[in-house]
Amino acid sequence: MWQFFHKLGSPKWFFGIAxxxxxxxxxxxxxxxxxxxxxxxxxxxxxxxxxxxxxxxFIHVPTAFIAQSIYxxxxxxxVVTLVWRMKLADVxxxxxxxxxxxxxFLSLFTGAVWGKPTWGTWWxxxxxxxxMLILLFxxxxxxxxxxxxxxxxxxxxxxxxxxxxxxxxIPIIQYSVEWWNTLHQPSTFKLTEKPSMPAxxxxxxxxxxLGLYLLFGWLAxxxxxxxxLIREQKTRWVKELVLAGRG
Amino acid sequence: MAFDSFSAFLAMEGHGPYVWACYGVxxxxxxxxxxxxxxxxxxxxxxxxxxYQQQDQxxxxxxxxxxxxxxxxxxSQE
Numbered sequence: 001m002w003q004f005f006h007k008l009g010s011p012k013w014f015f016g017i018a019x020x021x022x023x024x025x026x027x028x029x030x031x032x033x034x035x036x037x038x039x040x041x042x043x044x045x046x047x048x049x050x051x052x053x054x055x056x057x058f059i060h061v062p063t064a065f066i067a068q069s070i071y072x073x074x075x076x077x078x079v080v081t082l083v084w085r086m087k088l089a090d091v092x093x094x095x096x097x098x099x100x101x102x103x104x105f106l107s108l109f110t111g112a113v114w115g116k117p118t119w120g121t122w123w124x125x126x127x128x129x130x131x132m133l134i135l136l137f138x139x140x141x142x143x144x145x146x147x148x149x150x151x152x153x154x155x156x157x158x159x160x161x162x163x164x165x166x167x168x169x170i171p172i173i174q175y176s177v178e179w180w181n182t183l184h185q186p187s188t189f190k191l192t193e194k195p196s197m198p199a200x201x202x203x204x205x206x207x208x209x210l211g212l213y214l215l216f217g218w219l220a221x222x223x224x225x226x227x228x229l230i231r232e233q234k235t236r237w238v239k240e241l242v243l244a245g246r247g
Numbered sequence: 248m249a250f251d252s253f254s255a256f257l258a259m260e261g262h263g264p265y266v267w268a269c270y271g272v273x274x275x276x277x278x279x280x281x282x283x284x285x286x287x288x289x290x291x292x293x294x295x296x297x298x299y300q301q302q303d304q305x306x307x308x309x310x311x312x313x314x315x316x317x318x319x320x321x322x323s324q325e
Binding site: 037041042043044045046051052053055056059060063098099102105106109110113114116117215218219222223225226229230233239242243247 | 250256261272277284292298
């Protein structure tokens with residue numbers, strides 16, 4: 001266990017593993033996402049209440065779900081940065097923050113466009129939408145803070161503290177649809193219950209969530225490798241690797 | 248298939264613009280992020296390679312130079 005933990009902290013070890021897994025992540029991710037989207041757009045039955053606009057769900061739910069889970073992963077990495085000062089944890093945070101930003105934006109955008117034909121408005125200032133907008137600002141704030149501080153270690157610690165303070169927003173997003181009156185519909189997937197949708201609707205949704213998750217994994221590996229190259233370029237192993245053409 | 252024809256598929260009973268706008272923006276942003284990340288990785292790699300090669304060249308030159316500077320020159324002391 002501790003040996004594994006130690007290895008996980010080693011940029012060299014991670015670089016090798018990531019290179020090996022990336023083609024599989026990319027292929028499986030694209031395949032699952034494409035399957036989910038094609039199924040959802042063309043073959044799933046239409047919603048009796050919302051009509052065809054509900055087909056936006058097949059990208060809205062994956063982006064929103066993964067945007068939140070990226071934040072939780074970043075906050076966990078922030079704890080590792082603060083407690084164990086592990087190099088790779090900070091590399092992870094820095095590499096995936098922009099991915100979280102893009103996915104949060106996408107979930108807000110698709111939600112707004114879905115809201116227009118369904119609720120009759122692009123935007124309401126209710127709990128779910130507002131807390132999701134705060135998540136967008138948290139991502140933006142973490143990226144800006146990291147860029148504003150020149151010293152790598154102080155930047156990592158400042159970003160970690162910001163991320164941990166922002167964790168309070170995650171349960172608010174999660175339970176906002178139950179605690180307050182809102183236009184937003186309740187969660188599609190719950191751990192404890194069977195989905196209220198028929199299988200022809202939730203299976204493609206599950207496929208696109210899994211597909212986007214794998215693509216996120218690919219993006220995380222790729223962007224972490226870039227960050228490792230930048231940080232470790234003075235080391236012998238990076239030099240050997242780059243000159244051998246195995247980047 | 249949930250639709251009778253391709254045009255019905257595009258129209259989505261009037262919801263087409265909303266649905267396709269979402270999928271379009273999703274494809275552009277996600278694809279853009281993936282392509283941009285990959286290009287950035289390649290350019291960082293190329294940058295590193297160039298720097299290493301320059302370093303090596305400089306190191307080689309440096310060696311020949313030092314070899315030249317340290318050749319003993321006999322000067323008559325008279």
